[in-house]
Amino acid sequence: MQTKIFNTSDPDLLKASQIIKSGGTLAFPTETVYGLGADATNKLAVAKIFQAKGRPSFNPLIIHCFSIEQIQSFALWSSQAQTVAEKFWPGPLTMVLPLLPESKISPLALAGLQTVAVRMPAHSVAQSILKLSNTPIAAPSANPSGAVSATKAEHVISRLTGKIEGIISGNSSKVGLESTIISFSPQPSILRFGAIDETDISKILGLDFKEKAKDPKISAPGQLSSHYAPKGSIRLNSKVFRKNEVSIGFGKIVCDLNLSREENLIEAAANLFDYLHRLDDMGAEKIAISPIPEEGIGIAINDRLRRAAAPR
Ligand code: TXA
Numbered sequence: 616m617q618t619k620i621f622n623t624s625d626p627d628l629l630k631a632s633q634i635i636k637s638g639g640t641l642a643f644p645t646e647t648v649y650g651l652g653a654d655a656t657n658k659l660a661v662a663k664i665f666q667a668k669g670r671p672s673f674n675p676l677i678i679h680c681f682s683i684e685q686i687q688s689f690a691l692w693s694s695q696a697q698t699v700a701e702k703f704w705p706g707p708l709t710m711v712l713p714l715l716p717e718s719k720i721s722p723l724a725l726a727g728l729q730t731v732a733v734r735m736p737a738h739s740v741a742q743s744i745l746k747l748s749n750t751p752i753a754a755p756s757a758n759p760s761g762a763v764s765a766t767k768a769e770h771v772i773s774r775l776t777g778k779i780e781g782i783i784s785g786n787s788s789k790v791g792l793e794s795t796i797i798s799f800s801p802q803p804s805i806l807r808f809g810a811i812d813e814t815d816i817s818k819i820l821g822l823d824f825k826e827k828a829k830d831p832k833i834s835a836p837g838q839l840s841s842h843y844a845p846k847g848s849i850r851l852n853s854k855v856f857r858k859n860e861v862s863i864g865f866g867k868i869v870c871d872l873n874l875s876r877e878e879n880l881i882e883a884a885a886n887l888f889d890y891l892h893r894l895d896d897m898g899a900e901k902i903a904i905s906p907i908p909e910e911g912i913g914i915a916i917n918d919r920l921r922r923a924a925a926p927r
Pocket residue numbers: 645647648649650651674675676677707709711728730731732734754755756757792793794796806807834835836837
């Protein structure tokens with residue numbers, strides 16, 4: 616894949632935003648670290664993020680927005696959220712809010728959770744891209760999985776060229792540390808320490824944060840299987856499906872739901888969480904899933920499937 620490098624002039628930002636609009640992946644600066652963004656409502660675009668990062672598992676992504684109205688179209692807003700937003704947004708703070716049933720955000724971007732992490736960045740380039748592309752943008756830090764976050768365009772260029780559609784080479788990320796993540800439910804908690812101090816948030820809300828990021832279960836929700844395993848039992852690596860099973864296939868086979876007839880792993884990743892949700896809607900008690908190749912984003916798909924199939 617050819618990676619286009621853009622500067623921060625208006626014509627270049629417009630061209631860069633076209634990448635988001637057309638379902639591609641674009642690295643852009645935010646005030647914390649560089650983000651690797653894609654249209655959060657486009658499942659294939661979101662799958663490309665995981666593919667480019669080489670993430671071995673699906674971790675939920677932060678959804679970046681330019682206005683509160685935009686967030687209210689998919690997340691449940693509250694007076695606490697309003698108070699925090701008035702004080703810290705735009706800025707290096709992320710809030711986890713309940714997802715609305717009418718949300719158009721791809722379930723893959725949320726790793727199947729019923730909550731959504733949202734942030735309104737302060738960096739002018741990030742704001743321009745959000746406005747020009749006019750869609751919520753899912754963006755993890757723009758680094759290959761396991762590598763440190765990027766604070767300069769050069770970091771991204773050296774590691775992700777050839778793997779993503781575009782990189783905006785702009786002014787660097789001043790904060791250099793990821794956003795602080797807070798959640799209000801089940802109780803107010805800090806999920807990740809970051810650029811904004813916990814005590815400043817406590818003060819403005821007039822409350823104490825009970826849970827701390829030290830608890831690995833809380834800080835890494837993407838790793839928790841119980842959040843989104845379907846209710847039915849799962850049989851992995853099924854070459855033959857049984858009559859009493861709901862079948863999830865891969866490739867040109869007869870099945871109830873096909874992750875990708877063309878054996879395209881990006882398409883399979885894009886469909887995965889949607890299908891896992893559908894299984895519960897269908898009341899599936901026994902589920903069988905085709906073997907998925909253990910390569911590229913297939914590693915993350917298999918990781919997710921193993922967690923979903925693990926005994927509870
Ligand atoms: O500063 C930042 O936050 C940067 C810039 C690009 O905005 N982004 C970033 O994204 O650090 P990432 O993917 O590297 O980290 C996102 C964190 C993950 O630890 C993920 O588990 C957590 O946010 N997260 C996302 N959605 C969540 C949810 N619904 N509930 C709890 N945690 C969530």
